[in-house]
Amino acid sequence: MESAVPPTERARYAVAGARANVAATLGSQPRGDVNRNNAFAGLLFLSILIALAGLLALLIQAGVEGAPAISTNLLTEPPSTIDTANAGFRPALIGSVMMIVFVIVLIVPLGVGSAIYLEEYADGTKWWNRIIELNIQNLAAVPSIIYGILGLGLIVRGPLSLGFILLAGAITLALLVLPVVIIAAREAIRAVPPSIREGSLALGATQWQTIRRQVLPAAIPGVATGVILAVSRALGETAPLLLVGATVFVTFDPTPLEGNYSALPVQIFQYATRPQEDFQTLAAAGIMLMLVVLIAMNSVAIWLRNRYEQKW
């Protein structure tokens, strides 16, 4: 006999009936357990709120305190201890942009090259490859000021002896963020499925042809995301630059190979250490400027990842 109700519907009624039956005979969970459960969930949610409140307070504080100094002077005027109303970040901004250009030129080939070697060529069971891998993981967590000491001891002085110039700062920053690029590029390369490589090799392509024409194009969005994150880290780094010569008040536009230079976060730091109200305002305005640039860069990174990420 045909039932009026379809079988799946009947199964659902049966499950609902059984549930109601269990609830009726066994009752719900003990009230103490329910209360404790809710209190625990509330505490967890509170910790999220505290973290978010910290972030929000930081942004609002910089915004409110920096608001009076926000004008195009920030971009076009050099820093000044006398005419604080019109002081800005011009040489520091130019210094930062120049350094970022050098950093990108250095980290893209080196970082992607290392990542390709480790993912495509290296035999992970060999001790030397394991050492390289462990070493990169450790380098990613070495304090930035240690890179400053490296820069001071071996790049500014010692074997390279470049002196306190912008290029020395750029090399120091590049070494600092190189592990970030390598780790991101490796993940992007690993995400390309082996079948793509096997297909290419089966058609007669060599290993390098496979990497260059199949693997790398597919990995570009991930690599670009990693490079952007590394650059944003380099842009905000202050401590190592203090050791390799980014100096106090540079009032002229810097050049890469000679003379003093400054960078945006270093200039912010210099303003922030002066107790007078005007300098505090300038420091806060500089922080707003830096955060806007960084958030824009990170948004581009997220957009790139979502827009071009391939699902295999």
Place this chain on the structure above:
Amino acid sequence: MEATSIGAAGGGRPSLEAPNRRTGEKAIKGLLALCAVLSVLTTTAIVIALIGPTISFFQTVSFGEFFSTDWSPTFNPPSFGVFDIIMGTLNVTLWGMLFAIPIGLGAAIYLAEYASRRVRKVVKPIIEILAGIPTVAIGFFAVSFLLPIIQNVWPGEFLGGADKPFLAIAAGLGIGLLIVPIIASISEDAMSAVPQGLREGAYAMGATKAKVATRVVFPAALSGIVASIVLGISRAVGETMIVVLAAGSTPNATLNPVESIQAITSFVAVVATGDISQGSITYESVFAAGTVLFLMTLALNVISIRLVRRFREVYD
């Protein structure tokens, strides 16, 4: 190009040997390996940069003097008791971790066990933004926002009173804010990697959500959670700008949160920025302090790398 070379090789039948020795391929592999080796060279360079001046530092200063208190390298006569600045580092690290561990773990458990997929997709990246904020900005926040608040709410003369111009706990809280996303993010990954079957088993036994989270998921993800905490400590120990801006520059062997202190990192940053001549004992003391810092973070990093590897191996 390759087809013609194969055709030319064997006369009748094409040879199956590679048409050329692929020297180009090998050169490329060598070049890429060289890039990877550069990272090892960076570590070697760090060690070389530290070790030379450190050795000549210890030719003037005895180990006995170095491993004692009273750090005043720029005074005349100078004194090099490194425990002062080690304690300064431990001071800010302690208060930072006391803030960051509960908040970070709370956030991680909420995101892994309680939050809906949509909430997690929004909240996790926002918390990770915190990790990307330059430390000079957090340092400024610590000194111009947190510091006055602490001075206002501090109960009178408790622990000596909070009326100093710089406070270790202001730097500690700033560092805590920096560490929260590290702990939250890695711990959340570790907890999300715990197999669903463990949770379902516990629910089947009648456990509440809180019990499942604390008694099943948390212990199962413990190695990842500990790794995140160790990595957080390593970041706190190596943090410079927050400490320079908010904790002052008074070497002081104390864990008191309302004292002005100097950490290893802030000593290096402050002294190396000033005009010090190469080869002077003050210059060398920067490298000796750097060596201490490098060894401390190296030990922490090795521990955390090992722990992370363990939790990845178990559940992958």
